[in-house]
Amino acid sequence: MLTKKLIIAMMFFLMLVAGSVQAGGDVARGQELAVDCADCHGDDGLGDEDIPAIAGMDAADQIKQLMAFKSGERPDEEENMVDSVEDLSEQDMADLAAYFATLPCPEK
Numbered sequence: 763m764l765t766k767k768l769i770i771a772m773m774f775f776l777m778l779v780a781g782s783v784q785a786g787g788d789v790a791r792g793q794e795l796a797v798d799c800a801d802c803h804g805d806d807g808l809g810d811e812d813i814p815a816i817a818g819m820d821a822a823d824q825i826k827q828l829m830a831f832k833s834g835e836r837p838d839e840e841e842n843m844v845d846s847v848e849d850l851s852e853q854d855m856a857d858l859a860a861y862f863a864t865l866p867c868p869e870k
């Protein structure tokens with residue numbers, strides 16, 4: 763009996779793990795982290811005339827840009843983004859990107 767329960771529990775766990783890997787990032791966690799981005803990019807991720815919209819942006823592309831800001835590969839002359847990304851882990855970036863990718867962007 764115990765073994766059967768254990769197997770079911772393990773299958774459930776594996777399904778959860780597979781599910782989150784497939785999704786790439788955790789949207790709910792990304793939404794929490796996104797509070798720090800809203801000052802500039804806005805609650806809706808649409809930015810303004812000086813700030814690019816990130817709503818609806820492809821998640822993989824967002825991660826690439828965030829990594830490029832962090833590594834200094836993408837120049838950020840006003841240093842707006844450097845402060846925001848320096849403490850982000852790759853998981854944080856994936857979660858943020860997953861969240862912003864779900865937001866509607868009227869221009870895309």
Ligand code: HEC
Binds near residue numbers: 814827
């Ligand atoms: C202090 C203002 C500010 C904050 C806070 C900020 N950003 Fe930005 N972000 C900018 C500016 C300005 C740019 C454009 C920089 C450039 O191209 O030099 C930018 C660019 C980006 C880009 C690249 C967009 C593109 O079209 O290539 C992404 C992705 C991004 N930000 C995500 C985020 C995330 C995620 C956060 C929160 C962790 C965040 N930003 C916080 C101002 C900010």
